[in-house]
Amino acid sequence: MKINVINPNTCLAMTDKIATSALSVANPGTEIMACSPLHGPESIECMRDEVLASAALLDVIAEGEARQVDGHIIACFGDPGCDAAKEIALAPVIGIAQAAFHFASLVSHRFSIVTTLSRTIPMAEHLLAKYGFAHQCVSIRAAEVEVLSLETISDSLFIDLKQECLKAIEEDHCEAIVLGCAGMSDIAERLQLELSIPVIDGVVAAVKLLESLYCLNLKTSKSFIYSEPPQKHFSGRYAHWSKLRE
Amino acid sequence: MKINVINPNTCLAMTDKIATSALSVANPGTEIMACSPLHGPESIECMRDEVLASAALLDVIAEGEARQVDGHIIACFGDPGCDAAKEIALAPVIGIAQAAFHFASLVSHRFSIVTTLSRTIPMAEHLLAKYGFAHQCVSIRAAEVEVLSLETISDSLFIDLKQECLKAIEEDHCEAIVLGCAGMSDIAERLQLELSIPVIDGVVAAVKLLESLYCLNLKTSKSFIYSEPPQKHFSGRYAHWSKLRE
Amino acid sequence: MKINVINPNTCLAMTDKIATSALSVANPGTEIMACSPLHGPESIECMRDEVLASAALLDVIAEGEARQVDGHIIACFGDPGCDAAKEIALAPVIGIAQAAFHFASLVSHRFSIVTTLSRTIPMAEHLLAKYGFAHQCVSIRAAEVEVLSLETISDSLFIDLKQECLKAIEEDHCEAIVLGCAGMSDIAERLQLELSIPVIDGVVAAVKLLESLYCLNLKTSKSFIYSEPPQKHFSGRYAHWSKLRE
Amino acid sequence: MKINVINPNTCLAMTDKIATSALSVANPGTEIMACSPLHGPESIECMRDEVLASAALLDVIAEGEARQVDGHIIACFGDPGCDAAKEIALAPVIGIAQAAFHFASLVSHRFSIVTTLSRTIPMAEHLLAKYGFAHQCVSIRAAEVEVLSLETISDSLFIDLKQECLKAIEEDHCEAIVLGCAGMSDIAERLQLELSIPVIDGVVAAVKLLESLYCLNLKTSKSFIYSEPPQKHFSGRYAHWSKLRE
Amino acid sequence: MKINVINPNTCLAMTDKIATSALSVANPGTEIMACSPLHGPESIECMRDEVLASAALLDVIAEGEARQVDGHIIACFGDPGCDAAKEIALAPVIGIAQAAFHFASLVSHRFSIVTTLSRTIPMAEHLLAKYGFAHQCVSIRAAEVEVLSLETISDSLFIDLKQECLKAIEEDHCEAIVLGCAGMSDIAERLQLELSIPVIDGVVAAVKLLESLYCLNLKTSKSFIYSEPPQKHFSGRYAHWSKLRE
Amino acid sequence: MKINVINPNTCLAMTDKIATSALSVANPGTEIMACSPLHGPESIECMRDEVLASAALLDVIAEGEARQVDGHIIACFGDPGCDAAKEIALAPVIGIAQAAFHFASLVSHRFSIVTTLSRTIPMAEHLLAKYGFAHQCVSIRAAEVEVLSLETISDSLFIDLKQECLKAIEEDHCEAIVLGCAGMSDIAERLQLELSIPVIDGVVAAVKLLESLYCLNLKTSKSFIYSEPPQKHFSGRYAHWSKLRE
Structure with missing residues (x-):
């Protein structure tokens, strides 16, 4: 295909x-x-x-x-x-948002989204409601990074993103992380390894x-x-x- | 201004x-x-x-x-x-959808939308939810007319649209009608006169x-x-x- | 009229x-x-x-x-x-609550209400649900002032009310303020000037x-x-x- | 007591x-x-x-x-x-509305309300939402009788009310009936006997x-x-x- | 009976x-x-x-x-x-959960549940939604005690449970407490006395x-x-x- | 695997x-x-x-x-x-219900469920709410067949099930059908061919x-x-x- x-x-x-x-x-x-x-x-x-x-x-x-x-x-x-x-x-x-939500709902009771800029949060909220996953999402957190900065994710940027995931786990009690940008696709695996909970990339x-x-x-x-x-x-x-x- | x-x-x-x-x-x-x-x-x-x-x-x-x-x-x-x-x-x-909903909610407990084609109904449903008026809308009815046919509304087209409004009143018990297309703007007044309930044009x-x-x-x-x-x-x-x- | x-x-x-x-x-x-x-x-x-x-x-x-x-x-x-x-x-x-909500929803994505006594909060919650604006209101904050004290708003009272608005902006991330009492009508303009976001008086x-x-x-x-x-x-x-x- | x-x-x-x-x-x-x-x-x-x-x-x-x-x-x-x-x-x-809803929810999965005039239906809808029983109520049906006519319920009035209950059972598939007026209190027992499903009087x-x-x-x-x-x-x-x- | x-x-x-x-x-x-x-x-x-x-x-x-x-x-x-x-x-x-919720909704505007382990919280959330009381429950708090430890409630355990109730009152502004385990049945009365708000045992x-x-x-x-x-x-x-x- | x-x-x-x-x-x-x-x-x-x-x-x-x-x-x-x-x-x-819902939501705006006995409808309603797909399901229709009769689906039984699907399409305007029992798994393909809309088997x-x-x-x-x-x-x-x- x-x-x-x-x-x-x-x-x-x-x-x-x-x-x-x-x-x-x-x-x-x-x-x-x-x-x-x-x-x-x-x-x-x-x-x-x-x-x-x-x-x-x-x-x-x-x-x-x-x-x-x-x-x-x-x-x-x-x-x-x-x-x-x-x-x-x-x-x-x-x-990719819909795709990610589907798998997040299969492997967790409650998930969080970690995304780029907080001004995109209402868009994510809209999609959660549209697709029916709003009740399973405990938080949407923005790391306040520009999309283009994700072209090549530096070590310090990785740490920032991981930090936001850790907050979602500790403060919001999420059981899985949905990555809120296609530009984070290449760090999903590493994040999952380091966070020990499912990390879902929509791509x-x-x-x-x-x-x-x-x-x-x-x-x-x-x-x-x-x-x-x-x-x-x-x-x-x-x-x-x-x-x-x- | x-x-x-x-x-x-x-x-x-x-x-x-x-x-x-x-x-x-x-x-x-x-x-x-x-x-x-x-x-x-x-x-x-x-x-x-x-x-x-x-x-x-x-x-x-x-x-x-x-x-x-x-x-x-x-x-x-x-x-x-x-x-x-x-x-x-x-x-x-x-x-104009949001504008019409605001006034419909001020003059009625429950309203209906009369629109053009039924394939646009999900768009109207989306806006009702987005703006918070879904609970006040009892029905969205499509007269199945193309938008361009509204350029000049013929007598027979007026009758078709009025007929759909009457169904909304009789079957759905709406108390006001929201017109679902800017192209119906010129018949709002006549419809209100003939239907004896508020008819709201968003323009x-x-x-x-x-x-x-x-x-x-x-x-x-x-x-x-x-x-x-x-x-x-x-x-x-x-x-x-x-x-x-x- | x-x-x-x-x-x-x-x-x-x-x-x-x-x-x-x-x-x-x-x-x-x-x-x-x-x-x-x-x-x-x-x-x-x-x-x-x-x-x-x-x-x-x-x-x-x-x-x-x-x-x-x-x-x-x-x-x-x-x-x-x-x-x-x-x-x-x-x-x-x-x-005036309904009137204020309508305009708040036109000029902001999310608004807060700043009101008098916290025991009136459930009434405001009820109206938000009734009119369909609950999803757009991020917080209702009571300054804990009696209604009659608003007859003439002293400088210190103004500061208290403004303080509550600032908390709504900083902690709840509202984009507009709805004033929760007709007695605050005369400070709307000054508040809007000082807060730099829309402040809506229902009167x-x-x-x-x-x-x-x-x-x-x-x-x-x-x-x-x-x-x-x-x-x-x-x-x-x-x-x-x-x-x-x- | x-x-x-x-x-x-x-x-x-x-x-x-x-x-x-x-x-x-x-x-x-x-x-x-x-x-x-x-x-x-x-x-x-x-x-x-x-x-x-x-x-x-x-x-x-x-x-x-x-x-x-x-x-x-x-x-x-x-x-x-x-x-x-x-x-x-x-x-x-x-x-008595709240009281009736509580018992209806205990003995049925879905219930109907049979009330007096259809103009009171929005009041009942409001109470269902307020108390949290809206999802359990499949219909509110008005027999279109004035409250004072319930002072003494004639045989023909009883038949009208029972007819409305039967419609609720057959068309709306309710499993219990809530009586929508204190004036129906004296026919609850007879209705329950004749309808063979629970009939609940709020008094x-x-x-x-x-x-x-x-x-x-x-x-x-x-x-x-x-x-x-x-x-x-x-x-x-x-x-x-x-x-x-x- | x-x-x-x-x-x-x-x-x-x-x-x-x-x-x-x-x-x-x-x-x-x-x-x-x-x-x-x-x-x-x-x-x-x-x-x-x-x-x-x-x-x-x-x-x-x-x-x-x-x-x-x-x-x-x-x-x-x-x-x-x-x-x-x-x-x-x-x-x-x-x-007993349903029973407790019914009485909590009769004596308070908003209530909290104090339960055993946080892993049971989703079960309580499910029941609140199923029975229609979710909008009246402001928080579910787990004291993180095992059910069997409630067999005989020691003084220190009582203090822990009371502490959780106090947090629900002070932080979540609940007006009544629902006890989230049948094993707490014997302390309801004492808790109500000490907390000065209704404490409801489902048994x-x-x-x-x-x-x-x-x-x-x-x-x-x-x-x-x-x-x-x-x-x-x-x-x-x-x-x-x-x-x-x- | x-x-x-x-x-x-x-x-x-x-x-x-x-x-x-x-x-x-x-x-x-x-x-x-x-x-x-x-x-x-x-x-x-x-x-x-x-x-x-x-x-x-x-x-x-x-x-x-x-x-x-x-x-x-x-x-x-x-x-x-x-x-x-x-x-x-x-x-x-x-x-398999959750699995079917996921795919139904990917290929349609609104779907229907065709199931066995009407007494199972509340279970399906519960799952739709739990998984977040209730807003996408326009109807749940029971063909009133016992599960065991699906062991070998006779031609007349197939016709009955297809008839129920047709009603869902014509009366409820669904765009896809979800089969409400694992026992219908073997007729999904034939139904899809004959109905010309997606038919989804959860297995x-x-x-x-x-x-x-x-x-x-x-x-x-x-x-x-x-x-x-x-x-x-x-x-x-x-x-x-x-x-x-x-």
Whole structure:
């Protein structure tokens, strides 16, 4: 099967990191296609970034569909554009926040999210409510690090992030940690080893869920709200959407 | 005061209709600037449309800010891009769904929404939950009409919409009707007259709320999640966002 | 238009303060009629006070209706008797708690309430749940001051109240403050200036909402639960209710 | 022990009916004092009635306290004035709606309420939410009968009420019926016999709960929100409250 | 009437303590039959214990039914096996957690639970949600004592438990305490005396509720989910369930 | 990896069916060990069955642990004993209801459950709430078939089940179907083909989730509520639990 792993920001180092993580858990028969949009922000840290990245991401979804991929991963913790992507794709689409929450709920009674900036906390709260995991999340903690600083995680940054996880364990009594940014994908294993509780990265989680859906022959239901959108006229920089599937 | 009334789709007839409604209730000292984006879909009827319209709408918000408006109205019932707009604007931003819900909750115990297509119902449900009015909404009914057909509302279309309102009153026991599309703005008054219960159009509702905020000297709090977003690099068709406020 | 601004307690200095606030934001064409009941407590600080004030307040609503006002404001933060008032009035009725919550939700993601005595906190919690704003309120803080002490707010009292607001900002991360008593109406502006986040007084908020409803031609729906109550016999000190509208 | 069974309306036939029900289940050592206020409506069927009855009822609570009763029952299904009564009484106070819900939740998984007029349904919904039983109530059905018509329940009225119960069983799949008016107290037994599922009357339920509290030496906690209200000045027809407990 | 008071663990000293408590509040005509299962754990402190105790407890329910008791009490704070017991019993069944919550909600606005080990807290949270009392419980505090240590409560253990109650009062502002283990039944009275707020033991609470149901002629509704289970084949150590009621 | 697929009832034909389903989707390196308890009911259709099956199932979990399996599946839609199993197992444990819900939420906005007997509906409702998927489930429909009749699904039974699915699609507007019994595992594929929307069987879903957890190196967090239970004395038929891990 072919998986379209999309880094919705334009930071290519992040795309590489995500690809490496995805590959590390993919089944032998799984082909990982990592990509990112040509347009949009270099990192996603607020609603403005999310709105612009979502619009750009839809192009990458459409390209993946044209290449007949078997699944799409939206590798940003806000799951930007996920519902719109499900409309335009026949292959299933998974955001890494949702993927991470699913596994966190399987291995713990209560989990915490450790994320980048506190201004993204409301986005995470929104996703917890949307997906139904709010009652299982005891805290969302921001280490107050910029997303781009995660490109290469220094030792001192690792310690800061680990420190925030320890607070979640000691003060909030969480039993598992969900990493709140695709850019933390490469430290999940080390953190789990040092913290002795499950640490969940959404990128690898999403790969396994897509492989599972593929094996189970399950795709997004196209019977109602994710059915193909009506054709219509688009203007200006979105004019190419007018012709799609014509 | 100056109000930036934004029709987030590119259908200019709709923009005119919205402008007319807004003007009809504006205070003497209120200047209505009606506009719509250069880019994006001609109507907003699914998540794909909403995502693309949201990105395009942010430009119109930025232009309004450059012209120092005192408030922005997002005149599409999905309130697309509203949170991102609040980040980039100093002037307050109001979506017409939120505006309509506020007034519906003031004049009724339970209200219904009458909207266009049933595939937009989940978007309305999401907004009811987000704003806290879910417990006051007894039903969301779709008349199954396309948004563009509302450009000029024929007599038979009016009857269809009224019929849906009557079902909401008789079957769902609502006490007020919220109109689920800016394109219905021009029939609110006639519907209220014929139905004998309050019928609420979000466009005029939003104008009065912005005028109220202006008079009360209240603006979006910029102290936390709606604070100005960090400057960063944007690529391609969003490159102009890199320089904003530089 | 004529607005019946009701101070539900019998403290006339409070009535004057409320009238001054209401007038300060009223449109040129708006006539403010400030009044208070002949009967009942001099301040409302517990459920007993609220129950007795609610009964007395209905007389003042009826008098306003007789004078054909275009709207009623219940200027006590517990919104006492608001639902009953909606039954007996044709003109719309707004409580200042509800009014304040509406504007707080428009200008912030999360707000705090700063109120008088902690024993009134459950009343505020009840209203937040009733109106649907509980998820947007991060804290209710009582400065532990008696309502009557707000008649004239001394400098030291102002500092105490401001201190409580600062705690709400620093410890609870609120983005706006809702003032939990009509008696704080006159310090809203100064507090907003000193705190640099929106500070919302329900008295002025309610005036603008009633003016908006008037302009939009919206009144309380009389089609179901706020319809005119059945005529019946009342005994003793409520005997005058037997004849109303006969 | 002495129980103050209060019919909050002024219909004495109803007071007698309630007294009879209460006596029928009281323990040998329990003295039932049935009474009703001198002031207020002859029946409680809307918020106006509830507000006026609540104020009048507080006098009857105070009289009961003066006579050192060991508990108060508010025998109207809206539990009017219950929280205020808890403030001014040392003896426990129970409303019949709450009492009925408690027993319904003990003998069924899901119950229905059969009440008088549909305009009282929102009051019942409010109490279900307040007390925490909303998830156990599958329907509230109004037989559309006036409260006073329950003074003497005719055969045809009994059949109407039973019919509504049968609909609740067949259409809503309830497992028990809660009677939504003290005036139905005398038909509970017959209904239970004919319906073959538990039928719960709040009047008798409240008697047993008060006797239980008495035996268990439990009274309303006076440590916080039900603590004795502050002394203050009351005007006019409530002037007697100024002196209470002085 | 005859009440089957079941201690679901096999610790006989606990059974005696529970019997003593139950007897202390029983009406003259009430016969208390205290018993415990032959099989299962000596204390219930985790889900494993609860699952095994629940299975064993059903035998004791069946024996009580054979002896035609008029009610069953499940005297362990997790209310183990309560729903299954309701299926197989004609007489009503009450768990002590549910019983305690009912009385706590009658005498306080907000209560706290003081329990044994923190690993049982999620069980208590589950019951609060199931029964509808979650919004009235401000905290669940574990004194970190093993259940068996409550067999005989030493002075120092009493002080530890009281200390936890004091924290609930001072830090969480509770107005009443619910004791989270049947083994604390004998200190409820002393705690209430020393804490000056209501302290509720579920064992005595359940006795009074069963006596009340008996007097009110109310039993578990057998019309739907608690109807008699279908007969079927059971293997091995549960083979005796195959023949029941044949 | 080795997966312990447990049929919690004693019907061996059902165990075989479950094993066949599990094998059909297992990765090449996955060993499926299908088993069922020696003790307990031949089918699970009420709370009594669930309680007894749960106790018996814990033995099978312990045996699987002794054989060092890498995961346990509880293949009954009520997920009986799942939390207790997580306490006593080091390997992850998944119930098929939870597994099915996860995949249903990934491929649809709203799903329905089609199950056996309506008396099991409250169990399914409980699991939806517990796992956080209640808001995504639009209906639970019972075909009113006994579990054992699913041993071999006749053509007429298939038609009945399909009919119930069609009603869920047409009347409840679901976008996917979750099969509410492990005994329906063998018709999932055919149903999906004929209904043209996703049909989810929890048995195969659980296999893929366990394989995913294994690959991701994630196990049940043993840091708090699922930590190893305290050793203690068990009597009678549960005496063997006294010695476990001694």
